[in-house]
Amino acid sequence: MTKADEMRFSFASASSKLPAEILAAISADVIAWQASGMSALELPFTGKDFADILAQAEHELRAVLELPECYRILFLQGGASTQFTTLPMNLAGEARPCDYVLSGHWSRRAIEAASGWCDVRVIASGSNGSLPEPASWRRSSDAAYCHYTSNETAEGLQYHEYPEASDVPLIADMTADFLTRPIPIERFGLVYASAQKNLGAAGLTIVIVHEDLLGQAKHATPASLDYARQAAAGSKVNTPPTFAILVALRMLTWLRAQGGLDAAAARNIAKSAKLYAVIDADNFYRCLAAPRYRSSVSVCFRLPQPELDLLFLQEAQENGLCHLQGHPAVGGIRASLYNGVTDEAVTALADFMSDFKRRRG
Template identity: 55%
Template sequence: MTLFSFASAQGPLPREVLTQLRDEINPGAGALSLLELPFSVPAFEEMRAAAEQDLRELLALPEDYSVLFLQGGASAMFALVPMNLLRRGEAADYIETGLWSRRAARAAQPWGVVRVAASGDGRSLPPATQWRRSGDAVYCHLTTTETVEGLQYFSFPAADGVPIVADMTADFLTRPLQLAPFGLIYASAQKNLGIAGLTIVVVHRAFVERAHGIAPAPLDFARQAEARSKVNTPPVFAIAVAGKVLRWLRGNGGLAAAEERGERKAKPLYAVIDDDDFYDAPAPKRDRSRVSLRFHLPEPRLEETFLREAEAQGLVHLRGHAEIGGLRAALYNGVTQEAVEALAAFMRDFRQRRG
């Protein structure tokens, strides 16, 4: 039986990447394993630089943005962003749309003045036209996909003043991006570009220059930009894996193709959900996420049966977040069309038998 994972916490890796890793992790007697690579040798710098270059090409990243390979995950960034960017008494706007953006706003409170510029109801997103942004904020924080609630922004305000800082953990590199409105983008790697242990940060020069030495050196944007992410030992293996996924993305048509694949993957699942009232996706169509599909069945008991039967067919990790329950399918970059078609077929069959 083929196992298909729809886990929200960790995305699958492309098969080709896993095959390369297998050989490089265990190259046989006499050769150095990728797991043994020191960060202090030229081979690592070549790998890091290649990963950065591939990311730059994928995003068509202008020279005035730095790429940082940090640790601590998006959760650490919730505090590191204000720690690096805000000085005493300075303010930042936060768009609260769900669990992750609320956590980001809470973590920022010790470091500056947090203004909630918009609040969602957890079932839909406040459109940018309704955000009450303040002109004197240093940045406006946005979570582009709320994985728990299954909500995703598909457009962003124009670059007209206060730069956006975005937690793109769930949808980074799943679609082309106009960089101009963004002062900083961060994403934990484990969903769309590899494994846990690495946080990718894309940061504009103006924000690099704002860092003022409060954050510990390995988490200080200016020091890490200066040291090419080698202030201390970086997560070598996680960077190696990200490098391979970035190369894979480039070799498979870049971000336009990633977006097309993403649309094609979400379609059959939402089609089953929209067929009738058996499955319910609470978000309005304009806000529902292509990378984190949240849906419910008429009763929680039926959801337990769904999870059990799905697992027996190799469709695993479909349980919704503990805080709101229900079901959830994450469709990150590494999830295949085959996986999605198998899930859609199971959902149709389950409805026929239990609906």
């Protein structure tokens, strides 16, 4: 078996699988970007070649999301974790409270990071494999914004319905499920997502912000973290992640050719349903997420004993099914099924799960 055979299917949460045709295209881009005579890695961010790439990426993202003109797209560095503090820096003003929904690991991280920059109000908390329903959120009328996490990647919990808009801007960390399904963007003041799950390469963070929210950054916010200044500079206050933006452009073109967000949602539901069917067949595999909150992109489960988790991971790896360990904060098994993960990979995993249960159950 060659190394490539051993690593046949990856279910990693970050970075995720990229479609084979994207890998082929960006391999060629690394050698030469179109007629520029340069590698795509060498393009100056101030030059025309990169300006065209950035404009096309924005065009594709606007088209796939059907994004109204009143929203600005920022192509930033720093990951979603940097947004955890950038948000209150930009939107909390000098003293306004901010509403947060605590639904799992990543929203907890967002709350901890924001606490140093604003008066955080936790308006709802989830427990025992469930998410707090939007109708139960105690949304304040004086908050600067209301933040929630649409997919809790560590626990495998996902809001399948989007909250309603209110007078307080709604903000979502969509890092795990951005571009895996349609988004009613007009309900949101701002959404953000790292690219390494569904939009290509690590290093790029997308922020989509309503223009009414620009221009409120706290005094002394660094220019590279100031939404208004980045919007005015076309995301070029400092060097943007140029190559990751090109990969995002390739991914967006591919996504549109695959039928856009409706088709992506159908594919992701079908992929996850294959694994949940094996999990639900009996009591061998246990999914802690309540059925209505089960994620279609982060399928998390456990086996009857922790030793079996380890054996499962080892045998899966030997069968070319890689990076299935759960998030360190949660443990167990996690299959991340982002847009680049194929049906073939998921079928291979479902077959392996059935076979493992037959042999070890």
